[in-house]
Amino acid sequence: MNVIVLNGGSSSGKSSIARCLQELLPEPWLHLGADTMVDALPPSLRGDGGDGGGSGGISGLEGGDGTVEVGPVFAALDAAWTLGVAAMARAGARIVVDEVFLGTTASQARWRAALEGLSVLWVGVRCDPAVAAAREAARGDRVTGMAAAQAEAVHEGVTYDLVVDTSRASAAECSGLIAERVLALG
DSSP states (O other), X not given: OOEEEEEOOTTSSHHHHHHHHHHHSSSOEXXXXXXXXXXXXXXXXXXXXXXXXXXXXXXSSSSXXXXXXXXXXXXXXXXXXXXXXXXXXXXXXXXXXEEOOTTTHHHHHHHHHHTTTSOEEEEEEEOOHHHHHHHXXXXXXXXXXXHHHHHTGGGTTOOOSEEXXXXXXOHHHHHHHHHHHHHHHO
């Protein structure tokens, strides 16, 4: 197994699951994802003004109603990021990808194309919108409404090998199910 892709909305528990997987799996796994990529952007591409402050970046991360929108500059960098993560996996790194498929099936298709030829486990990380919203409020580092807006939307039309629900099981329990599958697949 080269890559585990965790897809779920904001505050669904993906990062907690990824950290648990790093402890459970016998080989070292890198944890990379949407937050890693966004954190690497220059501040000018992380604006509130509808398209990343007019720069073609990403907006909605620091204000608004919880809706996240991406512009063409962000989309190009995100595509390069995806190919870079795939290149690391091809070079021998095992990677847990922590993603939010804002483009639903198009997002998954982009990742599938980049990861072609690699052994990938596709995992849907579901969370009841109310539970995700409560986590979002407790975190204090997300725009109110983002978790509820993304909870179901990011899964529309996306296919998985395994689905876990963090509103019904802990991150450790969900990670255990994922690790069992990874170890069974080799």
